[in-house]
Amino acid sequence: METSNAVIRHIYISPGHNFRGHHGREPSAHAAIEVESARCVAGKGLEGDRYFGYEEEYKGQITFFDWDVYLDLCRTLGVADCPPSALRRNVIVGGVDLNALVGKRFEIQGITFEGTEECKPCYWMDRAIAPGAEAAMQGRGGLRARILTNGLLRTTANTRKDP
Numbered sequence: 001m002e003t004s005n006a007v008i009r010h011i012y013i014s015p016g017h018n019f020r021g022h023h024g025r026e027p028s029a030h031a032a033i034e035v036e037s038a039r040c041v042a043g044k045g046l047e048g049d050r051y052f053g054y055e056e057e058y059k060g061q062i063t064f065f066d067w068d069v070y071l072d073l074c075r076t077l078g079v080a081d082c083p084p085s086a087l088r089r090n091v092i093v094g095g096v097d098l099n100a101l102v103g104k105r106f107e108i109q110g111i112t113f114e115g116t117e118e119c120k121p122c123y124w125m126d127r128a129i130a131p132g133a134e135a136a137m138q139g140r141g142g143l144r145a146r147i148l149t150n151g152l153l154r155t156t157a158n159t160r161k162d163p
Helices: 067-077 124-128
Strands: 007-013 033-035 037-041 062-066 091-094 105-108 111-118 143-147 151-154
Touching: 007 037, 007 151, 062 067, 067 091
Parallel strands: 062 091
Antiparallel strands: 007 033, 007 091, 037 151, 062 143, 105 111, 111 143
């Protein structure tokens, strides 16, 4: 599927899980570390990320989130100080309909991915972003994908002007 219009605004990796496995407990405080590039390893994930080598054929080797949805979410919830890293998605991208990529192979920057499913929001989003975030993200929580070919994914947008 054509994704030549994709603009990579932010890339994040995190060494640990803040929410997964923390039901009924406080979240952890592992930082989402912004990087200008990340090595995608086929069948494994992003080097340095908490899901790297997590399990064979894992559906979320990399996660994407739509920049316009992020902006709308901030406007809707009246949040001015929420960085995109709070979403706990790896790649914040513009110019791509992520929901259309579920079940499809697509290429960004010469790297082939396979969209596996929506990255569904959970109740932790209300805490990480603002109350109402989980509901506001329904049907637009991002994309979970497998990495099919190796490559270096790089940011392509000047993010100094981000809100």
